[in-house]
Amino acid sequence: MRAITDDVDTDRGPPVAVPLQHVLLAVALLLVGQLLASATVTEPVGLSELALRHLFLAGFVGVTIMGAMTQFVPVWSGVSLYSRRLSVLQVWLxxxxxxxxxxxxxxxxxxxxxxxxxxxVAGFWVFVYNVARTLARARPFDVTEIHFVIALGAFLVLTLLGYLLSLDYTMVLFGDLAITRVGVASAHATIAVFGAVLLTVVGALYQLAEMFTQADDDRVDRAIKRVELLAYPVGVGLLSVGRLLGETVLAQVGVVLVVGSLALVGVFLARKLLRAQTELSPVLLRYAVVAVALLGWAALTLPTWLADPTDRLTVLGSAASEPLLLLGVLGFVVFGTLYHIVPFLIWVRTYSDKIGYEPVPMVEEMYDPRLARADFVLLLAGTIGQVAVAAVDAPTIALQAATLLFGAGVAVLAVNLTLTVHRHSTHSLVSLLWPSLSLGSDADVAE
Structure with missing residues (x-):
């Protein structure tokens, strides 16, 4: 995979309308989730907790990952996207x-x-097929591409387990088997978050951290990558199988590998930020939160998981560390990356061919810095509030306040990104939500 600070050919990916469509839909799903969270924080409706989890992980994080990988894997790997039409189909499924x-x-x-x-499942499998066929032409794989390949496999496994769980409500699949529904559900959640999502995030951070900090890898960075690449995928596999089968010792080995690896990633990111050769930006500020959150999650989670790694109530961490992982790590890594993806894609489409002919804005000048500061404060306050509420079992009103703060931050973020599209893109918002299926022939990219 080529360093993304090199000159790259963005034409290898889909038209910019496709990843922007993914981003807009992902943020819309996050807004829906925050409205639902605010409405059900005191009085749950049905299985609203499961609905919220899926909106955040499959909706906001998952759809963002789909759009980002569809756009940047071809660019980073130096190969053409396998199918542009499939990249449009996947998101609506x-x-x-x-x-x-x-x-x-x-x-x-x-x-x-x-x-x-x-x-x-069909939508995620279309995505996996499209990106896998694209990566198949990239050789040799570097550390980021290896993470992506393993993550694609995790997407297949998690969707299969999730589909079996949905069938079990009507067909009782696990009644006479050695595995239980709780075990399958725990394995499904483990593979989803620590396999598909975090493998993608970690692989991307190895590229993005260097790009945004302009700090080259040193000996410690390279050692962390080697250790994590060996330990983390194995750890996720052992933890998932241990939870599936109820094998405590197997799961505990996975715990040590998973927690230790993610702590190393936190150290890697923190070291990059401390050695940054660039000015502080919304991206770096949010990545700093990610580094601290990773280390905090590891410290809070390790004792809980070692004591009982198969507890269905602590699949993502302890009561306090779970919101730290979901909001502080996954949320902020996506928030930070969006502040580059959206203006960068629009800049390439709108301004790149005007350089030297007329004044053009820089990428970081395309969004409102005041709104960026406001959403950072609100999102950080909401995250800290939810972690604190879970840690001390605070009154419901405190959880309501933290949820509203985080929701307000999401709303400000959505406004800022929407204004960026409105002011600078040659596409309208409606055309971005419904990009044409006629994106050119796939024959030239599927040879």
Whole structure:
């Protein structure tokens, strides 16, 4: 994979309308999730907690990952995207299936889960197929591409387990088997968060941290990459299988490898930020939160997981560390990256061919810095508040306040990104949500 600070050919990816469509839909799903969270914080509706998890992980994080990988894997790897048409199809399958999932959870019409699940699984499998066929032409794989390949495998496994879970509501698949529904659900969540999502995030951070800090890898950085690449995927596999089978010792070995590896990634990111050769930006500021959150999550989670790694209530960490992982790590790594992806893609499409002919803005001048500062403060306050509430079992009103702060931050972020698109893009918001399926022939990219 080529360093993304080199000259790259963005034409290898899909038209910029496709990743921007993914981003807009992902942020819209996050807004829906925050509205639902605020409405159900005191009085849950149906299985609203599961609905919120899927909106955040499959919706906001998952759809963002789909758009980012579809755009940047071809660019980074120096190969053409396998199919532009599939990149348009995948997101609507996922969104339609996810909305059906959320409706089924809220109404407790669980027999409908596998119907919506069919669309959801189909969307993720189209994405996996498209990116896998693209990566198949990139040789040799570097550390980022290896992470992506393993993550694609994790997407397949997690969607298969999730679909089986949805069928179990009507067909009772696990009644006579040695594995239990709780074990399957725990393995599904483990592979989803620590496999598909975090493997993608870690692989991307190895490229993005160097790009945004302009700090080259030193001996310690290279050692961290080698150790993490060996230990983390094995750890996720052992932890997932241990939880699936209820094997405590196996899961505990996975715990040490997973927690230790993610702590090393936190150290890697922190060292990059401390050696940064660039000015502080919204991206770096949010990545700093990610580094601290990774280290904090590891410290809080290790004793809880070692004591009982198969507890279904602590699949993502302890009571305090779970929101630290979801909001502080996954949330802020996406928030930070969006402040580069959105203006960069628009800049390439709108201004790149005007350099030397007329004044053009820099990428970081395309969004409102005041709104960027405001959403950072609100999102950080909301995250810290939710971690604190979970740690000390605070009153419900405190959780309401923290949820509203985080939701307000999401709203400000959405406004800032929408204004960026409105002011600088040659596409309208409507055309971005419904990009044409006629994106040129796939024959020239599938040879």
């Amino acid at each position: 996922v969104v339609a299936g996810l909305l059906g999932f959320v409706a089924a959870f809220l109404t407790v019409e669980l027999a409908m889960l596998h119907v919506a699940g069919t669309l959801l």
